[in-house]
Amino acid sequence: MSEKVLMKGNEAIAEAAIIAGCRHYFGYPITPQTEIAAYMAKKMPKIGGTFLQAESEIAAINMVYGVSSAGLRVMTSSSSPGVSLKGEGLSYLAGADLPALIVNVQRGGPGLGGIQPSQSDYFQATRGGGHGDYHMIVLAPASVQEMAELTVKGFELADTYRMTSMILADGTMGQMMEPVALDDLRVNPMPAKPWATTGTGMKRPHNIVNSLFLQPEELEKFNFERYERYARIEETEALAEEYLMDDAEIAVAAFGIAARVSKNAIDEARKMGIKVGLIRPITLWPFPKAVFRKAADHVKSMISVELSMGQMIEDVRLAAECRVPVSLCNRAGGMIPSPDQVLAAIVSAAKGGH
Amino acid sequence: MTRRVTLLSGHYGSGKTNIAVNLALRLRETCDRVAVADLDIVNPYFRTKDSDADFAHAGIRLISSAFANSNLDLPAMPQDLYAVTDDRSLHVIVDVGGDDRGALALGRLAPALLAENDYEMLFVINRFRPLTRDAVSTAEVKNEIEAACGIPFTGIVNNSNLGAETTAETVLSSLSYGEEVAALTGLPVVFTSAETSLCEALWGKVPNLLPLHLQKKITDRFRRDSE
Known part of the structure; x- marks a missing residue:
């Protein structure tokens, strides 16, 4: 049996993301999730990754869009008011079929609200959060160990279905400390991403990542295709x-x-x-x-x-x-x-x- | 604790606040004028203020920001902060925020504390925290804190624990880690701390054992007996 470590839920998310192969984190501090950013700031430079404190939540989610387009595992994290700011970006990620992990360690609302734990972003998370017809996979951990496990799962589901996964935790989950067995985390190989904008090498037509469609018939086709995928997810991934x-x-x-x-x-x-x-x-x-x-x-x-x-x-x-x-x-x-x-x-x- | 001021600093989540509360209650048994000063500008939760009822009962003064444990997430210092250095009849346990970022707040008191030279500064360590798993990374944290606050540590509190899953064996297995940090930093291990219920199995096996009562935490609200 592997030796456990004592972690805050927020730290467990950050470390599990690194274990899952995420090397790009963009965020902006907000209580009660700031430990995720602080942990990434300490660790990412040591393992050749990118930690960037963006000028705003909106900037951070658009940086996520960029890295995801290049086919890499990427994440951002925030708490309720900050996730609202990311709403536009979440919709663009969905419209471009981009995988990413978003973490919401919820606090009391509405508005600036308070810094104590809450679950009042359930509607926002499960109904999409931004504009347009789309869903995110939403995972709800109930222990620090599960914070780590569902972070890995979130990245894997996002890549499998080319969509955004969200960890919907609350302030208690983010702040509480429990023993975690990190060595027990299993990470599957990342699926191929032939759609990613990684350079053509003059060997293939260039890939386009985009959520703008000039013809409504074409946009409708993508919406129907996406909802067929959602139906498959509803059949197979509910837990x-x-x-x-x-x-x-x-x-x-x-x-x-x-x-x-x-x-x-x-x-x-x-x-x-x-x-x-x-x-x-x-x-x-x-x-x-x-x-x-x-x-x-x-x-x-x-x-x-x-x-x-x-x-x-x-x-x-x-x-x-x-x-x-x-x-x-x-x-x-x-x-x-x-x-x-x-x-x-x-x-x-x-x-x-x- | 023969010095007037005891400063507790260390890595984020190493257990400083809980140790501060315990040391203050212990000090009050032999000292009339005891205060706890909360200098945490990093974490708005899990503050010494959680124990304000215990302090009031024991006759311990709490020097804490009016905003601690409120919805106002403000890195504010207590308004009566200077009592720590101005009132030399007061024995003070100072709970410093985590890491170098937290220790920065101590810099403001550093000149007076160093001039008076009646302090001890204890480095709280936990081998089971992911960023201080070995002596080398732990010593790095020590250097960062000293650089931030300008006060050199005088001793170590080995508070290695796994939360609710801590056993006597957990504590015993971390003794060599404490010694390694001591060797690397040149600081003595002043205390090895363990939750009170574990101490029966540890007396005689652990030098300078400090029994700890756990501060009431948010987890008490939902903990089951079986967990």
Whole structure:
């Protein structure tokens, strides 16, 4: 067994990105994700990589566009307000079918909000964030080890499907320290990128990376092609952890830090004899619809536990096809639901209340 | 801790704040006038302010920025910072921010501290942090901090740990690392620290063992007994 190290979630993302072969990082500091940039600033010069603190988040995302066009693994990271600034760039990356990893360590909003943890960018992440018809693959880690593992997975999925992956973490995940087994990370070889603008060598026609189309018929064709790809991803890449769901009569839906709080509450509820389990989406897009659809056959109700005013709950309801009632248990603005609050919601659901 | 001022500095995430809290509570047992000064301008979270209730209970003064632990992410110094050097009847534990960037804030107090020459500056190290895994990289951090604040270290606190997965074996396996850093830097290992529950297995095996109570952390909010 490999020896573990003690890392912050943010540091784990940075180191895992380097292990995944990322040698280009562009960013701009913002709490609570600044350790990613700080780690890259220390490490990249030592391994022949590029760390660049851009003049803004907008500049950073466009630098990502440039490096990705050249076929290399590249990333940027920010927190909620900074990700909003990247919105235009995210849409351009999607329109040009460019792979990249974007990290959002969320803080309370809207606006400048605060620096405490939040999950209120769920809509922004899972619905695209920028303009136009597109999706990003959205991964939601719930431990520092998973911050590292999903970073590697994020790069691999991005390259496989030629699209952007986003790590949607929250301030707690970024700031908490846990032991991590980095040596256990496995990285697959990067797929060939014959589309990249790497120079023709006078041997092939030149490649063009672009999101502008002069003819609407042509633009429509690319949109339909992209959504066929999204359909394949929804069929094959959805991931969820199920905890004590086999005999569950109540399903708690939660991701990231909310899932850890919920597990605590579920254990307490089980001691009280309440049959409750957890469905923890690991991919938020594609949303693990099949798992929820299956659960809707045997549970009486569902509870969505979120650090927001209720965003994932819409996907839970859609996935359960409105066959069972879904209630919300939440805190917002940088506050975290306590295990007692979740337990109270479970007890209420067990009594038939919503 | 025979000196009036104890400065705690080291790599980001090495455990300085938790050690500062523990040393202050320990010092208060023998000293009437004890203060903790929070000079962290790097990290807005996990501050000595998390322990303000404990300090108030123990009669320890907290010298801290009004914005610590608030939503205002401002690298501000405490307004009563100069009490550290002006009030020589006060025994002070100073929690410095991580790395050279954090130590920069100490530069402002350096002339007075060096002139008075009644301080010790402890270098907090953890072998399980990814950027200080060996003695050479750890010594580099020491040099960077000294260059930033202009104050030479006087000793080492070996705080090697793996968080919740730390065992007595974890601590014992890091003793040679502590000695290597000591040899490379010429500094003595003043303390080797370990969480209180591990100390029973460590007494007699670890010189200068410092038992640590863990500061209340954000993780307490969701930790399960089984984790």
